[in-house]
Amino acid sequence: SQTIHQWPATLVQPVGSPLSLECTVEGTSNPNLYWYRQAAGRGLQLLFYSVGIGQISSEVPQNLSASRPQDRQFILSSKKLLLSDSGFYLCAWRQAGTEAFFGQGTRLTVV
Amino acid sequence: GNSVTQMEGPVTLSEEAFLTINCTYTATGYPSLFWYVQYPGEGLQLLLKATKADDKGSNKGFEATYRKETTSFHLEKGSVQVSDSAVYFCARAEGQGFSFIFGKGTRLLVKP
Numbered sequence: 126s127q128t129i130h131q132w133p134a135t136l137v138q139p140v141g142s143p144l145s146l147e148c149t150v151e152g153t154s155n156p157n158l159y160w161y162r163q164a165a166g167r168g169l170q171l172l173f174y175s176v177g178i179g180q181i182s183s184e185v186p187q188n189l190s191a192s193r194p195q196d197r198q199f200i201l202s203s204k205k206l207l208l209s210d211s212g213f214y215l216c217a218w219r220q221a222g223t224e225a226f227f228g229q230g231t232r233l234t235v236v
Numbered sequence: 237g238n239s240v241t242q243m244e245g246p247v248t249l250s251e252e253a254f255l256t257i258n259c260t261y262t263a264t265g266y267p268s269l270f271w272y273v274q275y276p277g278e279g280l281q282l283l284l285k286a287t288k289a290d291d292k293g294s295n296k297g298f299e300a301t302y303r304k305e306t307t308s309f310h311l312e313k314g315s316v317q318v319s320d321s322a323v324y325f326c327a328r329a330e331g332q333g334f335s336f337i338f339g340k341g342t343r344l345l346v347k348p
Contacts, residue, residue, distance in 0.1 A: 157336075159336065171336075171338075217280075221334075222268070224329070225336050227279040
């Protein structure tokens with residue numbers, strides 16, 4: 126069966142510090158991968174998606190970036206965090222034509 | 237453009253009340269439609285889905301029917317429980333493409 130792992134579960138980082146959130150998927154090959162952000166009281170905002178290794182598409186311009194160094198690994202990064210980067214970050218995967226499956230999320234607080 | 241619109245929350249109901257959360261979509265083709273549920277502090281879980289017109293998705297007493305003529309996928313439950321308190325998201329996906337779009341979510345609070 127397929128599983129998705131996302132870590133860390135919670136993170137408190139100072140403004141200006143770097144960020145690296147990791148997501149890995151098991152039990153499937155060549156999935157579409159997604160990073161979403163959920164800010165307090167707001168819906169899900171699609172940040173990045175990837176259809177293959179090294180292929181990243183950005184939906185919203187900001188100081189975040191994403192990378193896919195391996196087929197089932199998706200990393201969300203920032204060189205310098207802003208207060209506005211605080212939120213709940215969710216990784217998801219899906220195969221074309223199916224539903225999306227989500228990780229448990231990372232609660233990021235930038236202080 | 238393609239989008240999903242769902243009713244604003246929060247929705248507050250008493251236990252055993254009837255629930256409806258409205259969802260409408262726009263799409264160029266024939267998308268698959270989904271309802272996800274998010275319990276506090278957790279990720280999203282698939283609640284139900286429908287892949288073509290007139291399909292009815294159902295799970296845990298929740299139901300939603302894919303209505304192509306009204307481009308809607310309203311979520312219903314005949315008798316809610318306190319444990320149903322969560323945020324509910326409507327979503328659509330276009331066929332074989334990457335696009336997977338969510339509505340803004342509707343918070344449901346069920347009081348005993």
